[in-house]
Amino acid sequence: MRAVTISRHGDESVLELTEQPIPVPADGQLLILVRAAGVNPVDWKFREGEVRTDRRFPLGMGWDAAGTVVATTTADGPAVGDEVYGMLPLPYAGAYQEFAVLPVSAVATKPVKLSFAQAAAVPLAALTAWQSLDAAQVTAGQRVLVHGGAGGVGHFAVQLAKARGAHVTATASPRNLDFLCLLGVDEPLDRTADDQHGIEPVDVVIDTVGGRTQQDSWRLLRAGGTLITLPEPIDETYRIPGITGRRVIVAPDGEALRNIGQLIDSGAVRVEVQDVLPLEKAAEAQLISRTGQVRGKVVLSL
Missing domain, CATH: 3.40.50.720 (NAD(P)-binding Rossmann-like Domain)
Known part of the structure; x- marks a missing residue:
């Protein structure tokens, strides 16, 4: 699968579009075909080494994902074929890629009114x-x-x-x-x-x-x-x-995402996406995020 990874900490030049094996979901996890990934300030802070992980290089990037469930290890929660959105647990990134593994407790059904790009802007x-x-x-x-x-x-x-x-x-x-x-x-x-x-x-x-x-x-x-x-x-x-x-440091919460999704579908909450860029422009997306001048969110489309 295509994935944006880093093999060392540094500026945006360390981001690489690589081929990685498709991850295998463990108990209580879902495998999602990612259609869009949100970009957040924590992404470039992670890339620069400000946010640390106990995993070894190469490291994945990103925490927001929206897509379709393609495999599940549990009868609870979304089923194969369901459109979902969710947040990976900090500090374990892995949303800037074609397939992502998320805990079932961290995802919710995608709001009906949102595109995948809009949905990926929501979780974190x-x-x-x-x-x-x-x-x-x-x-x-x-x-x-x-x-x-x-x-x-x-x-x-x-x-x-x-x-x-x-x-x-x-x-x-x-x-x-x-x-x-x-x-x-x-x-x-x-x-x-x-x-x-x-x-x-x-x-x-x-x-x-x-x-x-x-x-x-x-x-x-x-x-x-x-x-x-x-x-x-x-x-x-x-x-x-x-x-x-x-x-406050954010944590994944599928139940809260369900409540937020209801507010979005009711029209009470609007999702603002400033830019949607292809996966291969992850570096550009992070540069835009780093300016601190983004209205709403920047999203990568897969």
Whole structure:
């Protein structure tokens, strides 16, 4: 099978389109004919060696897959021929390839309204948003601020928070403010403007950006609020007493994907795909992702 692999850590030049044996599913796993694979920031961080694995080179790439089940080792879950989407467990990549093995517990039936390319854009990013909102115990009536609301995780976070009945504020670049409005954001904010001091204190901040953004987020929260950070651990230097701060690292969850899929098919959640590139352009896809300027997601088509 065709597969994008790396034989060492490095820049995008280490990505190789290679021939690999088709993986064999173990107990509790499915073999999927991959039709599309999502591209996430963790992909290039893994390629560069920031995310480590105990497996030996050559290593596969990617965690988001959408395709058709071609073999299963269990009577539970999707059957052969079913169209599914799911996330491989971190740190074991292997979605940028023609066949992928996933735990049955990590997949769900593909939303009817989505193409394979759109479906591949969902799992890791939407699950990160879902699990972040769960960690913050977001409920109806709360005020939620999402930094980077037009990005992969961000555009799901704002919509899922709205689906829970929250009042949502989100930051984005000026070109994406109208897009935030399309997603249902109550208060779109220009992230390049120094106007965040005047916003009403919020109950929850979802920080998809990190760095200075995390540092500044503490003072935007009310007493008893929660800061969820995604790209990096909590910087204890800036912690404010009385505010909860924690980092969320995504985990596969087929049941959550089923719930997210229902929201997608109902029209409550929109999936934004900026670019769809062929598998052989994986390096270009990761370069686009690395800019941090992607609206929604980049996807590889197989």
